[in-house]
Amino acid sequence: MSIIKTTEPKVITTDHIDPGWDWNRPISSPGRTAVDFEERVNYRRLHDYRTARSKMALDKSGFGAILCFDNNNIRYLTSSVIGEWARDKICRYALFTASAKPYLWDFGSAAAHHRIYAPWLEQDRCRAGMLGLRGSVSEEAGLFKRAAQEIKFLLEEEGIADMPLGVDICEPPMLFALQAEGLDIRDAQQIFLDAREIKSMDEIILLNTAAAMVDGVYQKIADMLKPGVRENEIVAMANQFLYEQGSDDVEAINAVSGERCSPHPHNFTDRMYRPGDQAFFDVIQSYMGYRTCYYRTLNVGLATQAQHDAYRQAREWIDDAIQLVRPGMTTDKIAMVWPKAEDFGFANEMEAFGLQFGHGLGLALHERPIISRLVSLDNPFELKEGMVFALETYCPAADGNGAARIEEEVVVTADGCRILTHFPAQELFIANKY
Numbered sequence: 001m002s003i004i005k006t007t008e009p010k011v012i013t014t015d016h017i018d019p020g021w022d023w024n025r026p027i028s029s030p031g032r033t034a035v036d037f038e039e040r041v042n043y044r045r046l047h048d049y050r051t052a053r054s055k056m057a058l059d060k061s062g063f064g065a066i067l068c069f070d071n072n073n074i075r076y077l078t079s080s081v082i083g084e085w086a087r088d089k090i091c092r093y094a095l096f097t098a099s100a101k102p103y104l105w106d107f108g109s110a111a112a113h114h115r116i117y118a119p120w121l122e123q124d125r126c127r128a129g130m131l132g133l134r135g136s137v138s139e140e141a142g143l144f145k146r147a148a149q150e151i152k153f154l155l156e157e158e159g160i161a162d163m164p165l166g167v168d169i170c171e172p173p174m175l176f177a178l179q180a181e182g183l184d185i186r187d188a189q190q191i192f193l194d195a196r197e198i199k200s201m202d203e204i205i206l207l208n209t210a211a212a213m214v215d216g217v218y219q220k221i222a223d224m225l226k227p228g229v230r231e232n233e234i235v236a237m238a239n240q241f242l243y244e245q246g247s248d249d250v251e252a253i254n255a256v257s258g259e260r261c262s263p264h265p266h267n268f269t270d271r272m273y274r275p276g277d278q279a280f281f282d283v284i285q286s287y288m289g290y291r292t293c294y295y296r297t298l299n300v301g302l303a304t305q306a307q308h309d310a311y312r313q314a315r316e317w318i319d320d321a322i323q324l325v326r327p328g329m330t331t332d333k334i335a336m337v338w339p340k341a342e343d344f345g346f347a348n349e350m351e352a353f354g355l356q357f358g359h360g361l362g363l364a365l366h367e368r369p370i371i372s373r374l375v376s377l378d379n380p381f382e383l384k385e386g387m388v389f390a391l392e393t394y395c396p397a398a399d400g401n402g403a404a405r406i407e408e409e410v411v412v413t414a415d416g417c418r419i420l421t422h423f424p425a426q427e428l429f430i431a432n433k434y
Helices: 045-060 071-078 112-116 142-158 174-181 189-196 199-222 233-245 303-326 331-335
Strands: 004-005 011-013 067-069 093-096 103-106 126-128 165-167 185-187 249-257 278-287 295-300 357-360 367-371 388-396 405-414 416-419 430-432
Touching: 011 388, 045 067, 045 071, 045 093, 045 189, 045 199, 067 189, 067 388, 071 093, 071 199, 093 142, 103 112, 112 126, 126 303, 165 174, 174 185, 189 367, 199 233, 199 278, 199 295, 199 388, 199 405, 199 430, 233 249, 233 278, 278 405, 295 303, 303 388, 303 405, 331 357, 331 367, 367 388
Parallel strands: 067 165, 103 126, 165 185, 295 430
Antiparallel strands: 004 011, 067 093, 093 103, 249 278, 278 295, 295 405, 357 367, 357 388, 388 405, 405 416
C-alpha cells in the first residue's frame, strides 16, 4: 500500500478512502467557503491523494511516464484548470513521471499565473505551451515537433526515454511527432482510470456537494413545471441557478417531455409543457470539477395509470440494482437484473445503450465502472469500496404517453452503498398537482 504523509495529522492511503471515516455518520455537504471552525474539503490533501494514486497506477503499468491532454486527467494530476473553454481545444498538456512532480504546459499567460497562484506546482515545471488547436495551426508550423523534442529531452534527463510513454488523447500530428522522436507510445487512459476509480473522502464530499446543488435545481423545476412553460426555459433556469450556486461547468441539461419521451432523444427543444405531460430531466454539471448525472421524472399536474405503472417499473429496476451494490459485487450481476433491450421496445443492446445503465462519476462523466448488458455480461468488473457511480433506468409508458427515467448516484461503502441524490423519487412526483 502506498502512503503519503501530509501536514495533516492523518495519513492518506492511496488505495482506500480515508480509513478514519465513520460510515455511521452522514457524508458531509458543507458550504462553499472555507471556515476556521470546522474541517471541510482539504484541497492540498486532495491534491496529494490524486498524485499518489497516479503514481501508484504508473508504477503498476511498467511505463516510464504518462503524457496527458485530457483536461480531466490534467486537473487530477496538477489541480489546475482554466475553464470550460479549454475542454475541446487539446491545447494543454502535462507530463507525469515517477518523481510525482508533474510538468504542466498551459495556454499562454495561464502558465505565468500558475507560477504565482499554484505553489504546489514547481515553478520551473509550469510552462507555456501551444500545439495545433485542433488543426487550426498546421503541422508545418513546427509546434508539434518542438513539443515532442522537449518531452523527449525531459524523459532522457530522468533516464526513462527508452520506456513506454503513455498518452491519453492527442491530435494525430502530436502522436506522429512523438513517434518520430523514437518514443514508444502506449494507451495511458486506462492508467488514469485505474488511478481515479477509488475516491478519497474529499472527493466524495465534493461529489455530494455537487449532488446537493442538483437537489435544489429539482425543487426549482418542480415549482416552475406548469402548462405554458417550455423545455428551453427550464434549461435556462437550471443553468442560471447552478452557476449562481458555484458550478464550474453546466455540461448539459436534458429536458424531455410528452411524446418526445419515447424513444429518448437525449436533448431539449422549445416544446411547451401541457397538463398531464410526463417530463424527465438530467442535470450534468460539476462543482470543483466533480460531476453529477442526475435524472428525475415529474408529471405536469396529473398522471395516467400507464405513467404511474412505467414509473413503478423503472423504480423497481433501479432498486433491484441498488440492493446489489457492495464491495466484491461484479457488474454483470447488476446488469442482469435489468430487462433485455427487446423487453422494452428496442432491437438490440446497442440501440438501448445508456437507458438501463451505470457509470462511474468523478472529474469525468463516465469513469469506472460501466454497467450495461452491452458490455458487462461478457466483461464483468468488480466493485470496490470508495467507488462512486450513477445507476439509471428507463421505462416507456404502455400507452405511448411518456416514459419514466430515474437515476441515483451511489458511493460503495464497506457494507453496501450510500445514495447522494436526495430529491424525492420513490414515487412519481406530480408537480403543481391539480
